[in-house]
Amino acid sequence: MMQNNITSRVIETKLIPWRELKFIQQDDFKEWINNGDKRLLESIKKYQFIDPFKVWHNEGVNYCLDGKHRYKDLELAVQNGLDVPEMLPATFVECSDIKEAAELVLVYSSAYAKITQQGLYDFVQNYNIDFPDVSGLINIPEFDDIEFQGLLNKMDTTTVKEEIIPTSLKEVFIMPPFSVLDSRQGDWQKRKRIWTEIIKSQETREEVELIAKSGQSSAIYELRNKMRDNLGREPDWDEIIAYAKKKGMHVYEGASIFDPVLCELLYRWFCYENGVVLDPFAGGSVRGIIADVLGNTYHGIDIREDQVKANERQALELNLNKVFWHTGDSNQVLDDLNLEPVDFVFSCPPYADLEKYSDDPADLSNMDYEQFKDVYYSIIKKSVAKLKEERFACFVVGDVRDKKGFYYNFVSDTIEAFKQAGMELYNEIILINVAGSLAIRAKRQFNNGRKVGKMHQNVLVFYKGDPKKIKENYPELNLDYDLEELNNQPNIAL
Template sequence: MAAPKGNSIKDLVFDDKNFNKGTEYGKGLMQKSLSKFGAGRSILIDKNNKVIAGNKTLENFAEIGLEDVQIVESDGKRLIAVKRTDIDLDTEQGRELALADNQTAKVNIDFDFEMLESELDTEIIDEWGLEIPEDENYLHEEIKPKKLSDRFIIPPFSVLDTRRGEWADRKRYWLSLGIESELGRDSKSIKFSKMAEDLAWAGQKTGISIFDPVLCELVYQWFNTPKGDILDPFAGGSVRGIVAAKLGFNYLGNDLRKEQIEANKINANEVLNDSEIYPTWACGDSLNIDKIAKDYKADLIFSCPPYADLEVYSDLKEDISNMPYIEFMNIYKEIIRKSCELLKEDRFAVFVVGDVRDKKGFYQNFVSDTINSFRLAGMELYNEMILVNAIGAKAIGANGYMKTRKVGKIHQNVLVFYKGNPKNIKKNYPELDLSYIEISEAI
């Protein structure tokens, strides 16, 4: 390291593109600190003596009439510590200087966002945790905190509790529109596994799984792009398609059973009336989703696959719900792979799944197998949420399955995967504030 050089303030060059405009309050505190304690910290200059960091310190240093500068040359591989020989930290003066140093740095920041955006890529700005405000006057506006439930419909945490009042109210309204997702299926045509105590939808009168419309709403609002197109390779009932249409999203769902597709279309016509957007359902083997949805460019994959053989929907040879688990998984992985190929880059896929037991009563690890299937398809797990369902009939059956020491399962796993570079999320997905939505207006 070269010996320190004695210089004048005139030898230094201000940064003409300094990102920090500073504040009047910060300027006052900094001049007070410099006058009372002298220079508390060093500044950073480049090889041409141009100031990288500390422009405001230099500016205020000059304004109060100080001139002497001591330059210490460095290649950045050694930390330079400035030793104040006149200060003892463990005195009132030392502690006040520590406070002044931190506080002046805090209150003297006012970024020039226009300058930032002109000099640096948004990706670099994001890497340093700085958000560019949409409104330049944001600092001067009164900031009114909003409840998380206002901004995001339901607080965006890893546990989604369907038993809460706001969830129940929202679900009640959705169903009041006439959504009947159970149409096309009945308890006589669907066979339940002997391990059906794992059904997380206990409490339905029919015993048939009914997908939650509030979960649809959350997934579409949180993980779809504005006006993004949705692909659902395991469509089942009408709910995901109807909710998508009501929220203004195009939806393509596929199901193997013709009677299910017909029931979905009838229910959609009843609910949507003269809506400008209608969901599209195709009837076919999801193993051929690449052909069924040929040329479809999805912005979101959202589906709830069969939980292995927990519910057997038909005797059709293509129906993976009636296959042994290993065979089921082989086809399931292929359907996921083909679906992911139809998803645009930098987009999300959301699958709602739950683990199921084999004939001996052991869990088959279906949740982990789903995660691995997406990884093989080039997508990584980005979020996992636990959907907690009402206990309902579980309370009645608890005595029975606790005889074999099995606990009642009242949750499902909402797995969120991402394809692409997560750094692009802020660019493609606007900041969420759904507080403008009233239930009656939204749906």
């Protein structure tokens, strides 16, 4: 009789001598489909025994309610000389009589819900399952293999990514491998606009707000506090920026967005397709999105939860599934994060206290330089510990002046931090920035104290291991075209 409530009929799971199982159904009750016996055997060999038999125990006999094919395949495995344990797990289910047990044999053999092709496709994609590999080992009769393969081909991640990358970005892009990169060049700017369109098109209003506040000087933060006191409410960032500009203060506009062209270039030069990237100061979404679009897996850590959420939204919109952000202080998260050794450490850390990112005391941009250095060294050490041997790390940095106007020597400190962590400096590239508002500020800075306007950043590339082995892990890149082009580029200092 049908009951109104649900109770468990599972008694226990324990080891049984599986060879003594008895079967209720006749031998030809189910037949193998498409070499199913061989596939199940292969599956058992690959995944081992992972699914207990379902058993009804009656008068000293264990009747198998589910697992006949597993049983047959284990027999086959034994015949093939494989070592199979005498005792294997079985889950005992209560039955009132043999008729009820027979009903359960049917229930276990039938499926109430069909796996939809789209559902299966999404599942395979989400968990990055190698479908052609696994499909040989499993049997899902509800879907048509050929049709599903078609779907998989039609929508595989490269196709999704092809849709993201406009044709204009598809030609192989490589800048000449020299120690100066000039981001002012037309080609660079053109490519940057395209990348920025891809990335920005996903931005919500809140994200624009987030960018505005994510990299302003301490002076702007102080202004925010004053405005809050005067207005008696939290001023929004549009108001703060507008007021700061009116007062002639320096406002970073878009400064927090990592240059996507530089990012693309560094992935192509110092990582390789399918590499896993670790970024201990993730900031915005650029390094994550580009990593995934180029075929890598990315793990970024950032202390700001709202930034991480915004990044995740963008990745979701773009259908990217190999990019992961972790919220928290990297000094802590790196202790807790369980990652296989990675292929590339790549980041753009806070440049001491140049930009302030949040009010969190564990945010490096809130620390005095000595304290900053301690935590910074520790985060670098923990990141390098997660890098495979014979791999690169790259930090994009820029020196910053202290209150008196002297440089902190932040670039050298970064080099020292990597050295202490076990990596040597391998390349230093100077990235020339677009001058922007520097042209206006430079005159005042120079006349007030003979400070030259800094319009570059330092791209530091480190190597862990024996440089002789680089060739083994990093493919040759075709650079011919660019070397010819180079002759026509007066901006590049050779």
